Amino acid sequence: MNKRIFEIPEEDILCKGHMACIGCGVPLAMKFMLKGLGRKTILVVPASCNSVIDGTYPFSASGVPLVHVPIAAAAAIASGIRAGLDMIGDIETTVAAWAGDGGTYDIGFQALSGASERNENIIYVCYDNEAYMNTGIHRSSASPFLAWTTTTPLSSPKNVPKKNIDFIMAEHKIPYIATASIAFPDDFIKKFATAKNIRGMRFIHILIPCQAGWKTNPSKTVKIARLAVQTGIFPLFEIKSGKITLNYNEKDVPVEEYFKLQGRFSHLKKKDIINIQRDVDRNWKRIIKLTKVV
Numbered sequence: 001m002n003k004r005i006f007e008i009p010e011e012d013i014l015c016k017g018h019m020a021c022i023g024c025g026v027p028l029a030m031k032f033m034l035k036g037l038g039r040k041t042i043l044v045v046p047a048s049c050n051s052v053i054d055g056t057y058p059f060s061a062s063g064v065p066l067v068h069v070p071i072a073a074a075a076a077i078a079s080g081i082r083a084g085l086d087m088i089g090d091i092e093t094t095v096a097a098w099a100g101d102g103g104t105y106d107i108g109f110q111a112l113s114g115a116s117e118r119n120e121n122i123i124y125v126c127y128d129n130e131a132y133m134n135t136g137i138h139r140s141s142a143s144p145f146l147a148w149t150t151t152t153p154l155s156s157p158k159n160v161p162k163k164n165i166d167f168i169m170a171e172h173k174i175p176y177i178a179t180a181s182i183a184f185p186d187d188f189i190k191k192f193a194t195a196k197n198i199r200g201m202r203f204i205h206i207l208i209p210c211q212a213g214w215k216t217n218p219s220k221t222v223k224i225a226r227l228a229v230q231t232g233i234f235p236l237f238e239i240k241s242g243k244i245t246l247n248y249n250e251k252d253v254p255v256e257e258y259f260k261l262q263g264r265f266s267h268l269k270k271k272d273i274i275n276i277q278r279d280v281d282r283n284w285k286r287i288i289k290l291t292k293v294v
Helices: 024-038 049-053 072-087 100-106 109-117 165-170 185-196 218-230 255-259 270-291
Strands: 041-045 066-069 094-100 123-128 176-181 204-205 235-239 241-244
Touching: 024 123, 024 185, 041 049, 041 072, 041 185, 041 235, 049 094, 066 072, 066 165, 072 094, 072 109, 072 123, 094 100, 100 109, 100 123, 100 165, 109 123, 123 185, 165 176, 165 204, 176 185, 176 218, 218 255, 241 270, 255 270
Parallel strands: 041 066, 041 094, 094 123, 123 204, 176 204
Antiparallel strands: 176 235, 235 241
């Protein structure tokens, strides 16, 4: 990951004037995504942080057409827009749903699963900040084990693991699945450029630290995103036609380094960290094993 593997387009499609919190990684992720997809893109955004980040009517910072939709409907509406474009002969415009973890893992999963089963020709992006941040930092099924949220307070932190959305999506047998990180822009943008040129359902999962919900220093957002990859908590990989490829194959940082920068994990005891490290190691070995399956 130290050498340039992809030439990053110079044009910034995301405009100035977005309304994200200081230190928010969502605008950076949107900026990178649009560099990979280009201007011939229509975004479908369900209720989420990005509904606010994009700006208040009649202003929009996205730089491309953006449709605000109900939280449960992103994949369905994106599928409908794609069908409409096909009917008028527009095969060049990319339709991308851009949804948070609540609108992907939970409320919007029925539409996502249905679109995946039909192999709709859309890109579905989950920008995952591991809670319902826009409505008050409420627990989602993307929230990590033992994480603090306002609905899983310190007296009762989340007691079940995070849902493994990537391998759930893999079971749908769609053409392309990838994970991406704002700390690795070359890899990030290349994955969207790759997805753009694949026909059928494509799913890209981005882990994005939230300084408010994760109780972090706003200046550490990219560092925390990088640590998520380096610890193996959020591996970078692609699944093309069922074959998995690791894009960053070093797991050389203990999970404790990731947790100690986040107030939402300040209550963890040593035994908790040891158990989580064991689970991360087990999951890493599983992925390594799957990369060898032909």
